[in-house]
Amino acid sequence: MPSPKRKSEAGTDNEAKKQRTTTATATMTAPTPDSHIDPELAIKYWSSTEASVNGVLGGFPQVSRIDLQGSSNFLAKLRKQSPHTHLQPKQGKLKSAVDCGAGIGRITEGLLSSIAETVDVVEPVQAFTDVIKGKAGVGEIYNVGLENWFPAREGLGPYDLIWNQWCVGQLTDAQLVAYLARLPAVLSQGGWIVVKENLSNNHDGQDVYDETDSSVTRTDDKFRRLFGEAGLRVVSTEVQRGMPKDLYPVRAYALQPK
Ligand SMILES: C[S@@+](CC[C@H](N)C(=O)[O-])C[C@H]1O[C@@H](n2cnc3c(N)ncnc32)[C@H](O)[C@@H]1O
Numbered sequence: 001m002p003s004p005k006r007k008s009e010a011g012t013d014n015e016a017k018k019q020r021t022t023t024a025t026a027t028m029t030a031p032t033p034d035s036h037i038d039p040e041l042a043i044k045y046w047s048s049t050e051a052s053v054n055g056v057l058g059g060f061p062q063v064s065r066i067d068l069q070g071s072s073n074f075l076a077k078l079r080k081q082s083p084h085t086h087l088q089p090k091q092g093k094l095k096s097a098v099d100c101g102a103g104i105g106r107i108t109e110g111l112l113s114s115i116a117e118t119v120d121v122v123e124p125v126q127a128f129t130d131v132i133k134g135k136a137g138v139g140e141i142y143n144v145g146l147e148n149w150f151p152a153r154e155g156l157g158p159y160d161l162i163w164n165q166w167c168v169g170q171l172t173d174a175q176l177v178a179y180l181a182r183l184p185a186v187l188s189q190g191g192w193i194v195v196k197e198n199l200s201n202n203h204d205g206q207d208v209y210d211e212t213d214s215s216v217t218r219t220d221d222k223f224r225r226l227f228g229e230a231g232l233r234v235v236s237t238e239v240q241r242g243m244p245k246d247l248y249p250v251r252a253y254a255l256q257p258k
Helices: 013-025 039-047 061-081 106-115 126-132 173-181 220-229
Strands: 094-100 116-122 138-142 159-165 187-198 208-210 215-217 232-239 250-257
Touching (some): 094 106, 126 138, 173 220
Parallel strands (some): 159 187
Antiparallel strands (some): 232 250
């Protein structure tokens, strides 16, 4: 699942062997890991998941505190280094942010609403957003998958910060590129798109499909390639420190239009 996840659940020796075998016998048209993504299965899985930090973090609620602290430090550095006055820490709160694939609003509540005046929420499962609805600083809620969210068409933004965490594995590569490519139109000048995700440690450098919630875990190389295809450049990136050793590494990327 795109939440914190044990390395042993996928991308391990067994998975690598399975993928090597597949490669040996496959034709040039072998299905890619993301071709297995089925949004109906994904929504079925998440809709049957408890609306709690434990639920959205796949049974690892203890990583939430360290994750939010790491994100807060990452953002503070971005703001400090920004040449744009409206984004600098001395301005106080950012005007507006959006939490994409927000779940129950763990990040909105634990981070974004303390750094932005208004935080919009995009999340397909309404039972999750019912938890955060009406809370201080929460703006509009869009119950839709990111592949079907067209913010410019709806006249939304500009956002100073577009946060995507532990959710873009629900999108195919093509959907992710298309989604990321439409974000600059709703980003304020100098604003950031942040993607914070698990990284595949598959032995053959492959992305890994997870049938539990029908998602993929991508490699660092794949993420960087897709960001480039979407017309974005990485302006800052950090590995989340302090994650338990048996979980996938987690990396945050701050992106801006090239
Ligand atoms: C692991 S949870 C992470 C939630 C939140 N980002 C966090 O870190 O607490 C994954 C979330 O992605 C949502 N999701 C599933 N399919 C999605 C899609 N197509 N677009 C956006 N979010 C999706 C799930 O409903 C779930 O809330």
